[in-house]
Amino acid sequence: MGRGEAERRGPVSARTLARILPALLICTGVCYDVLTPAAFTAVPFFTAAPLIAAPLASLRTTLLTGLAALLATYAVHARSSVVPDADAVTEIVTVATVAVLAAGINRIVRIGDQRLASAREVAEAAQRAVLPEPAERIGGFEIAARYQAAQEGTLIGGDLYAVQDTPYGVRLVVGDVRGKGTGAVAAVAVLIGAFREAAEQEATLEAVAGRLERALVREGVRRGGIVADEGFATAVLAELPHGDGTLRLVNRGHPPPLLLLGDGEVRPLRAPEAALPLGMGGLGAWPDRAAEYAFPSGATLLLHTDGLSEAWDAHGRFYDPERRLAGRTVTAPGPLVDRIAAEVRRHTGGGLTDDMALLAVRQP
Numbered sequence: 001m002g003r004g005e006a007e008r009r010g011p012v013s014a015r016t017l018a019r020i021l022p023a024l025l026i027c028t029g030v031c032y033d034v035l036t037p038a039a040f041t042a043v044p045f046f047t048a049a050p051l052i053a054a055p056l057a058s059l060r061t062t063l064l065t066g067l068a069a070l071l072a073t074y075a076v077h078a079r080s081s082v083v084p085d086a087d088a089v090t091e092i093v094t095v096a097t098v099a100v101l102a103a104g105i106n107r108i109v110r111i112g113d114q115r116l117a118s119a120r121e122v123a124e125a126a127q128r129a130v131l132p133e134p135a136e137r138i139g140g141f142e143i144a145a146r147y148q149a150a151q152e153g154t155l156i157g158g159d160l161y162a163v164q165d166t167p168y169g170v171r172l173v174v175g176d177v178r179g180k181g182t183g184a185v186a187a188v189a190v191l192i193g194a195f196r197e198a199a200e201q202e203a204t205l206e207a208v209a210g211r212l213e214r215a216l217v218r219e220g221v222r223r224g225g226i227v228a229d230e231g232f233a234t235a236v237l238a239e240l241p242h243g244d245g246t247l248r249l250v251n252r253g254h255p256p257p258l259l260l261l262g263d264g265e266v267r268p269l270r271a272p273e274a275a276l277p278l279g280m281g282g283l284g285a286w287p288d289r290a291a292e293y294a295f296p297s298g299a300t301l302l303l304h305t306d307g308l309s310e311a312w313d314a315h316g317r318f319y320d321p322e323r324r325l326a327g328r329t330v331t332a333p334g335p336l337v338d339r340i341a342a343e344v345r346r347h348t349g350g351g352l353t354d355d356m357a358l359l360a361v362r363q364p
Helices: 003-035 044-058 059-078 087-130 181-201 205-227 321-325 333-348
Strands: 142-150 158-164 171-177 233-240 247-250 258-260 266-268 291-294 300-304 356-362
Touching: 003 044, 044 059, 044 087, 059 087, 087 321, 142 158, 142 333, 158 181, 158 356, 171 181, 171 205, 171 300, 171 356, 181 205, 181 233, 205 233, 205 247, 205 300, 233 300, 258 321, 266 321, 300 321, 300 333, 321 333
Parallel strands: none
Antiparallel strands: 142 356, 158 171, 171 233, 233 247, 247 291, 258 266, 258 300, 300 356
16 A cells, blocks of 8 residues: 555544444443443443544534433443432433533534634744745746645744845745744744845845845844844855856855756765854854856756755664765656655654755756
């Protein structure tokens, strides 16, 4: 059975079990009462049925389950005596009380689900606002991006990417803000906003990097360090001038991008000179220098965060994108980032220790 088929069957099986388990408990309780001496009671089975239905089923199903459990309790006692004795009345009252409580639990769970769904909608809207999915084609280049948060249920974290078509060519940024939580998300919003403005206005990629540096430092002063330890970010900026087959990069302490050539060769584009991350300019001052590379037709540029290169398996082995991608022919960036994301999930056993952002650009 394939992974996709198993994922489709899994939820269906869970829903089926949720529907039949309360009924099975009631039937089991009846059989238990019939097959055991009178001193034994089947009330635990009858009370468990509505309690299990409460978080898994609708209010109507929970009420019907409670009613069925109540009728079953009365029936097993009526089998031996038409007039209930004190023990029978106590057990009937117990099951009725649990049924009412189950209905209350059901409503509480449903309200919580509605609030969670509302919060998720807000989070999805925030993600689209801060990290919008880029168009599939920008400035003549094919583009694809993927974001995968390490924390389950989280849609956005400290990684970022952005693509902007400008008079100077298509400009891109991929970065990783130090830290987690709302402070990191705030820093991501600051950097992306500064990038989009600077990419349109600054004539050089070095000047764009300088604007990002100043924006992050300014926001750090305003917020008192962006929650203390989130005052810097690694980033790589790229510029693809229109129509001349070149690529310029400024790397500020970030993992090197990978250039995937049409013949399957993979070249890591390491920075000629080491540079401090954005926001740490106070520790040392030197001018950014953009490195220039050939970007031939059929080649793909892959920018990523360290959530890719530092993803490890159960044996502590890191995912090596340079080795994994060698020999592959890339025909479109979308399938490439999808395949990488799927491979990383398999490599890590389904979980990530850090957020992962992927941005692929192909030269047609």
